[in-house]
Every structure is written in C-alpha cells, then in structure tokens.
Amino acid sequence: MRLKFLIPLLFLLPAMLISQTGKISGKVYNEATKEPIPGANVILEGTRLGSAADVNGNYIILNIPPGKYDVVVSAVGYVKTTIKNVIVNADKTTFLDVALKEEVIGLPEVVVQAERPLIDISQTSSRAMITSDDISALPVANFQEALRISPSNYSGYIRGGRRYETKFLIEGVDVSDKYYEAFSANYGGNLYTTYHGLSLTFRENSNVAEVGVGAIEEISVNSGASSAELSQATGGVVNITLKEGRGRISGKAYVRYASKLPHKGPDLYFGLLPDGSTAADKYFGEKRALEAKGDPASLAKARLYTWTPGKYWYGNKPTAEFEASLGGGLFKDMGFFADVRFYETYGRFPNEFNRRLDITGKLTYNLTPSIKLTAIGLVNDQGFYFGWKNRVFNENYKFFLEGVPKYTKGSFALSGKLTHALSSRTFYELQVSFLTSPTEAGFVDSNGDGKVEVNEDDGDFIKFATPEEIRKYISKTDKTKFFTTTPRNESESEASFPSSGPYPLARPGAYYEYQRLSQFNVKGDIKSQVTNHHFVSAGFDLKFYKFTHLRRYTVVGRFDVEDYIVKPYELGFYLQDKIEYSGIIVNVGLRADAFNAGAKEIDNYFAPYDVKTEQVQLGGTNEVLTVNRYILRRNTNVKTKWLIGPRLGISHPISDKASMYYSFSRSMQVPPFASLYADAYSEMHGTLPNVWLVDQEPLKSTIYEMGIQYVISNYFGIDLSAYYKTIENYVPLAYGVTPRPGVAITYFIRFNGGYADSRGIELTLNSRALPVANLFKLSGKLTYAYSYIKNLVVSPDALRGQNVTSFSTLGGDSAKYGGKLPFENAKYFAGYEMNVVSNLSSSFTGYDRPHRISLSLFFDFPAPFKGVPVDFRLSTFTTAASGFLYPLILADPRSRKLGEGPWNIRTDMRLEAGYSLGKVRIAPYLEIKNLFDRENIIGYDRTTDEGQLLWEQKKIPTGPLGLTVFRDGTSAFDIAREVYFGISINF
Template sequence: MPKKLLIGFLCLFLLPLGLMAQTGKIAGKVTDRETGEPLIGANVIIVGTSLGDATDLDGNFVILNVPIGKHTLKASYVGYKDITITNILVSSNKTTDVNFRLPSEAFKVEEVVIVRKRPLVEKNVTNSTTVKTQDDIENMPVRGVEGVIATSAGIVRQNGTIYVRGGRGDEVQYLVDGVNVNNPLFGGRAVSVINNAIAEINFQAGGYSAEFGGGNAGIISTSIRTGGRKLNISGEIFTDSWGTPGEKTMGTYPYGVSTYVLTAGGPLVGPVKFFIAGQNSFNRTPIRYWEGFNLTQYYEPIRQTAAWQNLPDATKYQTDENGNFLPDPSGKYKYLPKDGIFDPRLGAKADFIDIVYPAGKIVNAAGENYVLNGNITADLNPINIRLGANYGYGTSRGGVGITTFLAERRATLRQSENLAANLKFTHLLSKNTFYELNLNYFFTRNISMDPDFKHDLALYGDSLANAQIGYPYFRADGLGPNPMYGYGYVWSTYGTPLSAYSKSRYQSIGAKLAVTHQLGREHEFRLGGEFTSYVIRNYANGRVVALAGALRNSPDITDRQLQVTNRINNYGYDQWGNEIDTGLEGPKKPVFAAFFIQDKIEYEDIVINAGLRYDYINTDDKAFKNPHFIEFDSDGNIRADQFVDVEASQTVSPRLGFSFPVTDQTVFYAQYGKFIQQSRLRDIYLGASLVADNIQGGYAIGAPVGFGLRPERTTQYDIGFRQQIGDNLAFDIGAFYKDIRGQIQQRQITAEEGAPHQAYYAWVNGDFATTVGMELKIDLRRTERIQANANYTFSDARGTGSSPSTAFRMIWQSPTRVPFFPQYATALAFDQTHRGSINLDYRFGVDDGPKMGSLYPLERLGLNILFTFNSGHPYTRVDDKSFRNRRQPIEELNASRTPWNFQLDLRLDKTVTVGPLDLNFYVWIINVLNTKNVEDVFITSGTADDNGYLTSEEGQADIANYSPYGDIYTSLFKDLYYQLNIANANLFGPPRQIRFGLRFDF
C-alpha cells in the first residue's frame, strides 16, 4: 500500500497528461458614476493574476479563460477613484457580468471596495444548470459528488444509480477537471473525488453546448480546487465509532465509518502554485437495517426432536459417492450431520453449533480507500500551464450472508485502482484569442478474487492446496467441503470457497485542441476537436473452483474446452488471466473522436448559444454476415469468415439555446439539441469462446452481447423562466421533453433451418423512451442568518424497457417459438413522478447572536437541514404462485408504485478560533427520524417485509410437510429469508447514522 501511495504522489506531480480544466468568462462595462458615460481605456484586472482587459469605445471589457472560483476584480481610470469588487464567483463555461461605476477624484473618498453577492438570476445561461460551490458543499449533511448532486432537480438516485430526466444510468457523463472518468464498460463514475477538494460541481440536465458529448441524459462536471496566493492547510476527521459494535444506542448502531482528510495549497515558486488533498476512509460494514441472526435456536431443537433421535445413525451421517449427505427417510431433517461439522472456531467436530450473526454488521465486509486529488498551476503570461491528477486505491471484502457465515474467512477480496491525469496548456495570443491544448491519460483496474489464493486460479479448487492452508475437508479437487442442510436451506461450512475470479483493466489516452476568439462584446467563437483511444481488457471465471477438477480429470483438456467448461469471459487476457495483445481474444480498442464549432452571442436583450458537433465512434466490433446461420470451426469457435467489421458511426448534432433577459431580474430561456452516445461497451464485448458457446447452446442468457450496435440518440427540448423577487429571492420554473431512440434491448435471434445452432439471445437497438416533466427551483440568498434552496420535479418517464434485459422473461417464457414483442411504452422502473428537496441553513456570523459579557456564545454556530422526498417508483405485481423462476403478472407492466419516501438529515456545527486555527466541531445525523423508507418491495406481495410465500399455497404445503415442526420452519423462514433479503437487496433506505467530526483550517 505505501508503494501505491508513492506512485499516486509521483503521478500527481510528474505525469504530463490530461484534458480540460474548466474556466469561465467575466464581462461588463465601466462607466462614470455621475453621467453614465462609458470610460474608454479603463483597466480591469483580476487581482493576483495576469488576467485583465482594457475597455473599448463603449466601455465594455471581456476577460477570457478565468479559472473557476472566487475572484477580486479591480477597475481603474485616470482621474477616477479605483473600485475593487470582491467575492466574484466564476463558474465553468459561464459568463459572469460585472459592471463598474467609477467616482471622479473630485469626490473625497478612498478606494471603494464592494463585496459582491452571488446573482440569483443568470441571464447568460440558456439551459437548465445547477451549480454547487465549495461553500455550499461544506455545510450540507451529505458527502460525495453523487450525494450532493442527488439533491438537484431532474435527478433520481435509486439503488445507488443516478438517473437524469428519464435516461438510463449509463447515459450520465462524469467529468473531473474536464476529463471523462466514466467506466467505459458499465457506465458510472470510475474516479473518486475528495469532498474537501471540490471547488465546484456543475450539473447540466441536457441542453449543453456542442463542445460536450457522450452523455445523453446529462453531464456532472466536478472541478478541483487550485492553490491560492497564500499557503492554506486544512483537514477533517469524522467517525461514527462512538459506541460498541453490535449494541444499539439512540435507535442505531455504530457502523465503523471513519474518514481522515488533509489538504494543502498555495504558492510554490514564483508564479507556480499547488494544491493537493489526501483522504483515507474506512467502512466496517455496508449500512443496512440488520438485527442479527442466531442459528442455534433452530438447529438444536431439530437435533433434539424424537423424530431426529430415532433415525438410524447411518441415515444421520450417510453420504453418497460424491460426499453429499443423504436425506433421512422422512425427508424433513435431511443433511443435518449427527456428528456436527468441522470448524476450528467451534472445535474440530462440533456437536453444538453456536452460530450467532451479529446485529448492525455484515460480517467480513469492511472496505478501505485512499484518494489523492491535486494540481500544479503556472501563470507564465501569456502562457498558463496546469498539471493535475486524481488517484484512488481501494480494497474491500465481499461480506457473507447468514448461509455463508461459517465460511466468512473466504469472503471475496476486491481491489480497485484508478488514475486520471491531465495537462492543460493555454496560450493567450491576444486579449481576445487563446487556444488550449489538452492531453489526458485515464486508467482503472478492478479485481475480485479469493483472499487466500488470489491470482493462482488452479489452486482455488485444489484439495491438497486447501488442506495445506487449513481447509482439510474438501471432498475432491473442484469440490469444496460438505455443506450443511436443514429445512430446505443450505449453509456453507468452514473453508468453502465463496469467490469467483474476475478482473478488468481499462486505459485511455486522448487529446483536445480548442481555439476561442471573442469578437467584440457579443460573439464568443469556439472551435475544436478531440480524440480518445481505449485499450480494454476483461476476464471473468465464475467456475474457477472447478478448474482443478477439470485439470485432474482431463489432463489433455484443450484451451477451448477449458474456456467452455468454465464459461470464461476473456478478452485482453488468455484463459488463465495472463495479458495478451493479439488474436481473437486480444484487447478491445475503441476510438472516439469529435469536432465542434459554436458561437455564444450575447446582447443585452438576447443570448444565443448555437453549435454543431460531429461525432466519430469506432467500437472495434464485428457483426455477422448472416446472424441466422453461423458456422463454427472444429474447435467450436465461430469461423472468422462469418464476421464483417462494423462501420464507424458518424453523426452531426445541432445544439441551439436562447436566453431572453427581459430585465436584470427576469429571464426566459429555451433550448433544442440532439445528442448521441455509444451504449455501455459491455453490451458489445464478450469473450469469443463464451459467445460461441452461448449461440451453439441456445442458452437463456440474461446478459448476452450485441453485434453491430449503433449509438443511442436523444432529442431534447427545454423552456423555462427565471424571476428574482426582491433582493434575496428567486425562482426558476421550466419544462422539458425528451425523445430517446435506439436504446439497447434484448431479443431472440432465430436460426434458419439447417443452421448448426439454435435461436440465441442478443442485444439490439430496439428500445425507445419519452420523458416529459417540469422543474421548480427556489433560491433564498442569506437573509437574517437564513439561507435556503428548494426544488421539485414532476416527471413522466415512459419507455419500452427500463434496462436492456427488460424483455428477458418475455423471451424465456414465451409460449411461441418466436416471441412476440409488443412495442408500447409503460412507466420506467426508475421513474419517480414527484421528487424534491429542501435545504435550509441557519447560521450566526462573527460577533452575532445573544451577548454574554464580552462573549457571543452562539457566534459561528450553524444548523443545516436537508429534507428529501419522492413518490416511489413503478413495479409489476405478480400472482401468489410466482416464486422461484415463475413470473405471472396480474397487471399492466409497472402499474404499481412503491410507497413515498421521506428523509431528514442535519448537520450542526460550531466554529471557534484558536490562534491561527479555525476549528469547526460538528455532529452529522443521517435519517434523523430513523424513518424506515421502503425503496423496493417483493413483487409477489407488494411489501418489503413479507414476500407472501408462507401464506401461499406452496408455502402452506411446506409448513404442513414439516409438521409437527411447522412453527420452527415458519420462524426460520422469516428470520433467515427476510433478513437475508433486507441485508442484500436494498429493500429499505439507510438507517439512522450519527457521526461526529472536526474540521480545521490554517
């Protein structure tokens, strides 16, 4: 681990690679305070930088390429007093308007300093945008990019996935300092960002300019802080480990959460500045409602019953030729070993099984992560260089459920590592023209493996190798220890392997060149192009334990037979997980490129943002000449002549946005745009042998692969109205419509007569969706200690499939040879018709509040409350016989809804100054009311705590079969089955969590 941290630090300061750090623009006018006449040639500078401009004949100035964050602007003119405006907030890709009215030197006043308030209405923004600044983020009772942005209008966060305005989870693009950090195979963010390192989170729910692509639903762009003119050191620590694990206090458990953060930034040498942040976080367990389980109370009564005692000894411990326990004659107490089980924690052969699964903790599921974010900037006027990197390393265990508790030592070990490095070179050719050259490197790897044998795949199921490390009861190579059975449940015993083996590695290099030219005050032209090339490797072996048995029983087994027998999914690796670079199973190398041109036209009464984007996408994919008749070679692989290369996709997308500032407090806006993005690359890539086996076998595959999939297409319309009321209140109300085409859908590809294969499952471009909705955002600037913002979203998201696999059961259970696919839209499973949040911050300032002597005991005390709500999501009820693999709907698809959810979070803090240190003490409570929100339900019953099985015909038959011990079976079913699902299926939202923390600033 220290080696990895060292690599991360070196990457942070030495790697010459990167993409785009985000900047904004400041524009305005300088006039005479008395006459209103424009002042020609007045100087306007950003204090502490080399950036500035001189006013033109109309008194206008424009400062381009301004780093995001807070700035101080100073205007000066001969014969006039200087004016300085502080607290000017610049956001990425936005124009900040700042006007100066200079007083003549005839007035006997000193230099004027004005503290600017953040504008409530931005006239230059032509789409729906939400910006969260560092000041906003540090007071909120949430952490992390997703946690912060999930409080925004237009976003649904469900089961850990972010959905934007009816788009699927993989349609959101994540940028960090302009670098695309999406996982290319599965979507989602692959790079961690430290909360304390965030300068700004900019969320655009569609309607973004032609410069951006690859995120049809929306873009979440995070910008990292940079060093300032003075050295600043800060840190933070928080934990919930204030109580005894497993013991409930104040209605909750301590979950072993602890985080440590340290940041530093400031001048380095001359014009060079730096910023770096490091974080270590530890979680002892996933956070769930979990009350523990005691197997002894069920196991021992069974062993003491007369029926059990009267069974012949041979039956109690008799095994078949494979070592499996044989059932007793009655069939009721099968596989319960009379002589106990082997477990060194219980005694070599325990006849008393003291199995207690603790409350408030998923066993052996701890995780630890290290993150580094940082950059170096050099302002070498007229050249600016920024070098940055974001590095993360994490390790965790997969945890064990109730039925695998005895084997908890072998819980899956997971490791992950990621790096996004960037270099931005900006050259200011004139005050109106500059270009940016950006280079980037992105890398991520993930591994899931057995904690003992790790990468030695042949040893996973090797009985001798397992015995040598303390697991002596393997039945044979490839067969783990005997499990323990009872009442239809299976308990894995000590030493049972719990892990498959998988790993993936993705890396990309890219470049972006963009030229910006400001023509007068009105036109900002931007022209550029970008290129990204990936190398993607993946390996997954779900039957790795069986490898040893296959090698022992068939020493002459071929590579192809080994891959098929173990259903290995590999490309970029051979069948043993070694890297390879050529051949049918070589790595995938997709290429993405784009060109864009845009013009932002800014007049007093209208702002137009118009652009065109050209996207080139080469997925390095192949399709079949005839997908209904595929031929194979003698090894069972698909013949090379059956494929054709898939042509690259080339698309031109127009973007057009308008803003109509009626007054400085009233703005109408509208936008229209077309967007494309390639689907998850997992939908396109699968190991060659696995593809061949799937097609030949005609298996029902829930996650197959597509051939020749084209990009998904979205058309979006927005219209809205922003209005300021008085000095401190504003609202933004808007409506949107989205039409999404070409989403991935599962289909069955039929086989022609005489084909050497059966019908098979594949992904195709078939699903579509439409979303209409309305968003309301309210902003209250701090007034009398109170600051607040609220939002509400109404949406109706409908489509033919909520995910690519929606049609799986329609194919699998079709009564006809060729399944019928009705193409009609229903509510999507992640649609939440009503959703919103209210964030209220009440804070005392310095020397504020009641006074006691010379003290103000409440000064710098703050309370931040966050209330969130949603109306639940759709699901489909099935009949009371739909258990195991059967699913028989009793209503239209997604006609039912889960219950409403309400959650209240808060953060109470107090800041004190001790010498040069500001110390902020706080308590952070998640789910203050400990509301047990139902996030999902059993589709048979419509509730989260009962699947309806025990009252069903099938369940009643089981209870009768176990008579006279049906009550034991019923109690066991409830305690085990429901707890097992509650712990692992995200049926409920988070329980109450109480965390104490300290933040310091030097």
C-alpha cells in the first residue's frame, strides 16, 4: 500500500533548491595583438547555454549546472577553438580567458585540454570540493565515506559542530534529520534503549536521505562562513549535486561483495574477561546451578537459558552491494539520469541485519530557449515501503536477542525547479519540494502464536493498539505472556550477572513506535549580473513541517502511550551581491531567519500536570493495571525566534597563482526536534522525570576566517586557513522542580545555554597527475587540521550555590516566580571552560580530535603491452587522528586535566584493472578497508568505576565485562580489516 503513491509521483513535483549552478566568465582576445574580439560567441557544447562577448571582449555565462563542459569559442575571421573538460562547480565562478588565432587557409580547428585548477581565486571562504572523478577513484562506498577527504570533517562533526549542526542538501533539498533522536541519547541517556534494547545507532547519521555514489556529480563541504543564500547551519553545509543527463546515453554498474565482516576486540560470548572467565562460562554456570537446586522455581528459570553457541549469526554472513546508473539525452531538449543502489549486510555482531534501497532520478527539460524545468525524485528504503525488517545488536540482550525491537525506515522526496531567463544576464527560479521520512520500530509475530522469534520478519509490527492485542501479549503475573510490564526489573526472567545490570533471558518490555517528519518547502530567487562586476541575488525560503509521534510501551509497571503531532515552521530571506574585479572579489549579504516551534509550553512549572486514573486490562487472569497518568498542561504559545545575520567574504587575488581570503558570518540553527519535543507530551511519573523546554533559544554561531592559496608549481597547490567560531546556546542545562508537597515527583526541565569556543587551522595540499619515471602518474591530496573546542561547564555543587538550579513550591519559588522559571538566569551562570568530551561513549564524539591528517594517493598505470587496452589504477586513502579526550578519575579534579587516547590510523586501498573495448570498460577490483588491520580504539567502558580504572590504568577499553559493543550501542573499536571483491562496467 505504501508504494502506491511513490512511483507515479517520482518525477512530478517541483522542489526547494539552493544555488546548484555556477558560471563561466572571461575575455576573448586576439592571440597576436591581445586586442579584444567583440561579438565572439562562447557556447557550451551540447547545451543551450552560451554568451556573446561585449565591446571589451568580456563574456559571462550564468546558471550552469556543475560538471565538465566543452567550451566552443568562435568569431568571424578567427579559427574556432574548443576548450575541453572545463570544470564548473556550484556557486563558483570559473574564469576562462580564450585567445583566438586569426583565420588562415588550411589552419585546423584548435582543441585545448583544460586542466583542473590547483587553486580557486574566487573562493571567499573554506570549501572542499569532491568531484565524481574523486569518488570513483577513492576506496569509498557511500558519500559519508567520501566526506573524510575534507579536513574540516571528522566522523560527521565539522569544526566543533555536532552532527545535527551539519546541514545536508541533495540538489539543494534539505535532507537533514530535523528530529535527530541520537541527541537525546548523547545528553542524559534515553530510557527506551535501557529498558527496551532499541539502540539509537541506526539513527546516528544526521541525514534522512542518501543517493548512490554513481549519481553524484560533486559534493561541496562548506565549513567556513557561508553566503547569505545558505540557510541555517552552525556546523557546516554538505551540498550534493546530482549528475545531469546530456548527450549520448551512457551508464555504469558495479557489484561489490565481502564474504564476512569481522570485528576487533574480544568475542562477545567467548572472549576472556579480566577475571579469566568468559560470558558464556558465567551463563552456563548459572544454568547448571539452577538445575542443581531442583526446586520448581529454579527449574522454571533454568528453562529460560535458551541461548546456545550459533543460535544467532555472528559476523559470518556476506555483505553485498549493487549499483547501476543510466543517463543521457532522451530528446533534443530533454535529458535524464537515474541511479539504483541496493545494499545488504548481516553486520559484524550477532543478529545484525541492514538492507537498503536507494533510487535517484533527475529529469531536465528545456521548454523554450529561456525556460528550463528540472525534476528530482529520491526514494530511500530501509524496509518501510517494501516491507522487510532491519535489526540491531544490543549488548543488554545478547543472550536473548528476540527481546530487541526491529525497525524500518524510509524517505521520499520530490523536487522540481522552474528557471526562467529574462535575459542573458537575469533569471529567476521558483521551487517547491516535499520530503517525508517515516520510522517504525517494534516486534513482529508472523505466525500469530503470541511469541516473538528471532527470524519472524514478515508482517506488520505489533501495535498494542487494541485491548485484544494487549491481553494477548502483555502480563505482569502470567509468565507465559511474551512481554512484561516491568522490563529489566523482573528477577525470575533475568540472569544474575552482571551486577551492574543483569542480562534478560525472556520477557522484554512491549514496545511500538511510529514517527514521521514531513516537510514542505517553497523558495524563490532572482539573480542578475547587473554589471560585469556585480552579481546580485535575492530570495525567500519557507519551510513547513509536520512531525507525528506515536509510542506505546511498558516500563516500570506501567503501560504508557505518547501520541502527538506538532507543526513547526521556518522562514528565511536574503539579499546578496557578489562583486568581482581583477584584484578583489567580495561576497556581501544579509540573511534573516525565523523559527516557530509550533507547540505550546507549560503554563505553570509548579503545577505542570493533571492527574488522570486509567485501568488497562492485561493478559493475566483478572489482571487489571491501574495507572495514574500525569498529563502535562501545555497551553502557552511560544514566540517566533528571529536572527538577522550578516555574511561577508573577500578574496584578494594577488596573481593567477596566489590569493588571500577573509570571511565572516552570523548564523542560527534550530535545535534538533528531539530536544524540543522528546517527552514534551508524554506523562510524568517518578521514573520519567525529564522534560525539554519547547521555547528554547536556537543555536547561534559567529565565524571569522582567513586563508591563503598558493600555486607552488605546475603540479602542486596549497590552501591554508585559520578560523575562530563561537556557538551560543551550545550546552544542555537542567532545572530540577518539586511541584507539590507530598507528591513524590521531582522532574527536570532541560534547556540549552552557555557557549562553545572553536578554533583551528587547516592545510590542504593538492597535486595534479605527476609522471614518475615514465612508469605511472601520481596524484593526490594531503590535508592536516589542528582544532580544539571548549565549552562552558556549569557545576552548581562546586560553585557553592552560585548557580541556582533547584526549585520547589514548598521553598516559596512558585510564589516568587509566579509559576514560571528564571531561564534567563542561565546566561549569568558561573563556570569554567573545558575541552568538549562526550557524556557517553567516545565514539559519539568528533570534536575532541586535536590533530587530523588525511592522505589520498592515486597511481595510474598505462597499458603494459602495446595494443592491449588494459590499464591499472591503485588508490589509497589514509586517515590519522589523535586520540579522543576523556576525564581522568584518578587525577585531582581541580586540575581539570583530560587524558588522551591512542592515535587512530587507518588505510583503505583499491586496486583496479580496466579492460576497454570500444566505449565499454570492464574493471574487476579489490578493495580492502583497514589494510594493515590496525586496532583503533575509539571508545571505552564508562558505565562503571572499574571500567574507567581499567582504561585509565591499563588501557583496556572493554571494561570488566569485555564489552566490544557498549550498552549505548557504540563500539570500543573501529572496523577490522574488510576485504571486498567487485567488478564495474562503464558504457
């Protein structure tokens, strides 16, 4: 049913896009006399795009989709000249001066091969460009891996910004995860992972849609001060441009396969623990002890020890990937590009499974010489549309993985753009888009027998929506029912180890979740090359969201339901002028952004709820669960938040081989919806005391940057930049409130405040293909980044009450503040600056790696035998990062000293042999991740003091329980060596 609306509409609607085009400008002149050639025609071959030179020989071609073009220049009395493979990037000016020879009888057409410039003299702020050529040569499987080539990025964190502070755009359509539930896990934990085993690692990426690498024309990573046209992002902006079909029909396909995926660290069941035993030893020892007791209760519990070696697959199943793309001109004025990617893996850990299907389509149509239509369709499915279920491993349930909820995800986007050229120098764009991203999680009972088995994936999730479903599956007293009302608190269905939280053997908590975030965008822009020196643009951007949330679950003796819909919106307006002279280029603009949370705030924080008593019929004999529900009173409208942000970028080309640039911007970003709405409409009781403030201030960043670019030689160029950034409202804070005397509820209301200070330097060395002893050509890129980020640490206990964070009705605070809370006081909290570290496992972090290095090398070998159309390419990609920072528990806390983990170093390799037959190229390849099988530690066990001591004293990251995977779902180690075999076909 879910597919019915997808296929017919895939290419029909228009979309919200930001600047996805570039321009070419330059001068046409006489090669001999250097005089300008007025009226010379400059045409992009195979397109309708072109321009004529003015009286001074100057020309400008606007609104060019990124890619490679053959530029044809002609004039009466001159030899036609073609410059091949001229590269155009989004939101950039490509400067191309052309010298024409005077026509002489018998003189052939001149053909010149363009070279990729080593520096970009129009660059006014830091930006890394990753082209389709780079992606096809690198040993990467998706665009997230390709982002590692950017010096600003580490594991999705850009210049101190957390993952959700990075905006992801595909053809300008914002596919960022606005909800980003992993945020709530990183700050204060998430109850549902603890009690229900639903790991948030499958929600860790901050984008809800992806495209196959074969569909990507270029990726732009904007880490510096952005132009006014780019909307809210306090981290960075990753802008992906898709390929556009032009010319003859061509395509590419590849398959990639690995027989298994091992992992670093001890075996989860048979790895040796610090006491010399294994988890399996403890498990079977307890079972034997229960059987030896012989009483009915012990024997009944012993029968729950159902795990045996091999019960769950464990890293011994294959991973496979297939991708195919096809594109070109359908008719004279219509082009298309389509890409399909299928990926399936059984993971590295027990019972893992992830399958995804990505479908991408782009259609362009020149309705008239001045009107162009562009349509985009994206479908990403992880089971929501086509019906399969994905699984995650959870350490808490490793002996009973039947108790871990399965999940499905999906996203669907339609976009389109009308571009109307009013003249050769002025055009406007109107865009509309729609994106929806649903998620569903829970349990499946395919055969309807009331039990959930590991391999039951067919059918719908159990929704616990009717009294019949609840009675069938849930009971506190009837132990034959699959679900309990007290998950992780029922000793007769749990092992006795470990003491920090016994492993469940049966009877998990009931759980069902459905979330959907839909966004509708409308955008308009008008852009004009007013003079040869001023390119002016202005526009608006309207985004309307609808977030639907439904969650039903049992926890601590309750059956709870969360069900709400919120409708926030964003507004954006900008004005910008790009001023270009031979000695200076200036981007100056102003942007206004607004956000309204579309929800209501608590009226009185000291009387925040109404009490409602309900009875739920469960599956035991005459079993009725009485629940006192504390329903939050939310009746106060929140105000719209505004920010007026100036943007300035300056480039000073010193020569064609050197330039300096400076930039400044002021931006804001909406907090993730998880920090606004998570638990906002749920109930309050003694074990669920956390509520987020809906009326929070947005994050606000101020960025200063300066840099220099220099061409060292014909083969090498460098880009060196330094930046300073502050981020306001960066730190999660909380007030504790005791509303009513005699009621055992003290709840915590969380909100943001404080600040972060991020600064660093970044160096990039680019190399063109360099011939080496006539044996091969060597090219590559070297990057280095040094950075640190510190944030305000507020500690009320250490500061002797200077920061008041506890309030109560009995203490007179309700009367003092009139039922409100003094959130504005947080601006004046005393504290101290400290390097940012994660509250949970270090694998969540990326801002705490002071030194980061990457090196990509490409070795191109020509055909070894004359007349045999075989070529070879070897590419390597090495990354190195200093270790994560962590708090020292043995050091004097007054020193605020942090420890540093070991460096992480990883080399990936790809070796390809290509055989060409006409226009077809077949290339088998070998790809190896972590070539040298290095053990890279990315986190350690922080759940117990013993685990922290083992790490601090002995550098054992797995803790007393030998945890390769921690209970928050993150890992102690980066990947082990992985070997893939594949074959690609280009035609």
